[in-house]
Amino acid sequence: MSTQDYSIVLAGHGSRDPAGIAEFMALVDIMRQRAPQRRIYHGFLEFATPTIDQAVAQAIADGANTVVMTPGVLLAATHAKNDMPSELLALQQEHPDTAFHFGAAMDLHPRLLELCRLRIIEAEARSPRTVARGDSCLVVVGRGTTDPDANSEIAKLTRMLEEGMGFGASFVCYSGTARPLVADGLKAASLLGFERIVVLPYFLFDGVLVKRIYGSVDDLAARCPDIEVLAAPYLGVHEHVAEVFLERAQEGVEGRASMNCSLCKYRVQIIGFEQQVGTPQQGHHGKVRGLLAKDNTPAATPAWPPYVPHPIEAESMCIIREGRDWSAFPAEQHTALHRLVHTTGDFSSVDELVFSPGAADIGMRALLRCRRIVTDVTMVETGLKRAVLQQLEVETWCGVHDPETYLLAEAHGLTRSAAGIRRAWEKFGNDVIVAIGDAPTAIMELVRLVREHGWRPQLVVGLPVGFVGTRECKDALRGLLQVPRITNSGTRGGSPWAATIVNALMIDAIGHVYQQQQAAPEA
Structure with a gap:
């Protein structure tokens, strides 16, 4: 078969x-005009239709073999590295008689620079x-x-x-996820002393984010009347864009x-992203695929199963609940207290536990919001219940084995656990x-980072074990009024204790969501 005999599916992100x-559809029309011999389809990852799988199905129905x-x-x-390839892998399994190929993203291209x-x-x-x-700053x-x-690549383009x-x-900023954000970047550029600032949104199409960028440009112009602030159009519908897409399809x-695999965080260890090497390709847009084409009837909320113990x-929990009088403890602490007794086999272990006001409830809600737990050692991390972490998507x-942690510890004379906390x-x-x-x-x-640098973790569970520095560090943590905290007094504790407290908070978080779902029909 000739490499000229193929159909193209342009896979877009989609927008509200x-x-x-x-x-996007106007650009597809230009591609069809410039390549009339080619059948060109389009699909979207999220919100809009047709979806990518629908576009591929149509191409195959029209007779495409490649x-x-x-x-x-x-x-x-x-x-381009995860979501779309995962779609392609699924389509290959669904249509085994069709030859599939994957083009590269546009990346930097001379036509796009032009x-x-x-x-x-x-x-x-x-x-x-x-x-x-020379009197203008480009943002x-x-x-x-x-x-x-x-x-x-944005920094390279800008340079x-x-x-x-x-x-x-020139100055680089981003509309989200990366820093500096737009408002911070424009403010920094305005302080450089230039007569004019030209702002170029490096976006393909109009959308919510582009409108926000132009809103920030207007705000800067209003705040800095002595600086001329110009908003350049985004790339938009243009023959150069269509030509690059056609070229990528041919390649x-x-x-x-060709993709830049030598600096891909999924293939090689990149500073700060070492743990993401080998991350499986999987899509993340299932919940919003084709969303805007669906009717306005609210979808049923997926059932959130309660935590079911072995x-x-x-x-054991029944025995623990009946084993002593728990009425002196706030109800929000009961799960943590019961599970700590279960871990230690000792009812007295809870007597030295100290919760700052509302710490258990604050921690439970923080798990549902920020969904990230940092541990000092791998024993705490491995002690966390995998199934519960997965259900909560936490x-x-x-950081104890992080390469930068090791360098930080060596350079500053820290233990690796302390350096991991700084990381x-x-x-x-x-x-x-x-x-x-x-x-x-x-x-x-x-404690030092909280006091000297204003760090404010959502919750600190501090329960180390030992005789050297253990009492002193717990005393310091109990007096750290700036953050919610759970600790104890004395030398007892350890990784199982810390993991148990966090597991209890996660179980409470699951119960909290489950109860909300059960109460929803009555509202």
Whole structure:
């Protein structure tokens, strides 16, 4: 079969904004005009229809034996590396007699650079003023992703435009996920002392995010009347974009699709993303696939099963509940207290436990909101119930084996547990629950970061065991009024204790959601 005999499915992201969908379809029309010999279809990952699988099914129904899926996105991030390939793998299984190929994302391309230049010149032409490029600062706004390689492409694009067009300086910011965000980036650019700021949204189509960017540009212009702020058009519907998509499709079917695998966080260990090597390809858009084409009848909320203990565990809990008078303890603490007795086999273990006001309820709700637990050692992490973590979609992170943790510990004379806590502060900010069950040094580093650097974890569970520094670190944690905390006094504790408390909070979180669902029909 000739490599010229194939159909193209342009796989778009999808949008809630009808204008963005209309522009995408207009671009498909240009592709059809420029390649009339080719059957070209389009589908979307989310919100809009047709979906990608519907587009492929139509291509096959029309007689296609070979289909090349081309990502309709600018950069190779999660959508092009995970979501769309996972769709393609599923389609290959569903249609085994069809040959499938995958094209590369657009990435940086000379035609796209030329289109960026055109959009910038259009913005400059709308101004009645004449300002030298050397007196202008270019701000390029990217979408922002969790993939550092894709984010760095925006920085590379910006630098090429700055040097190629002669701007006095340039600045990069993002509409979300990556930093700096748009408002922060525009503010920083306004402080550089330039007469003019040109803002280029590096987006394919109109949509909610583009409108927000232009809103931020208007806000900056109102706040800084002495600076001329120009908003350049986004890339939009243009023959250059259509030509790049057609080129990527041809490369895909010929086996020449090229992606930057040497700096892909899923293939090699990239600084700060080492644990993501080998992450399975799986889609994340099932809940919103084709959403806008569905009727407005609210979908039934998926049943959230309650936590069901093993029969022996359930019997043990009955014995524990009847084994002493629990009325002196607040009800919100009971699950944690009962499970700690279950772990230790000792009713007296709960007598030295200390909860700051509302800590159990705060921790339970934080698990449902931020969904990330940081531990000081792997023993705490492995002690967390896998099934419960999966149901709540909670991520765990332990920095003790992180390469940067090792370097940080060596450079600053810290234990690796303490260095891991410092890494968590830098990496995740405040949206974490911290569980420490082994290292007093980890608690002391956390206390220092809270007091000196304003760190505010959602909850701290500090229950290390031992005789060196253990009492002192727990005393310091009990006096740390800035954060919710659960700890104890004395030398007892350990990784199983810390994991048990967090497991109890997760079980309470499951129960909380389950009760809300059960009460919903009565509301």
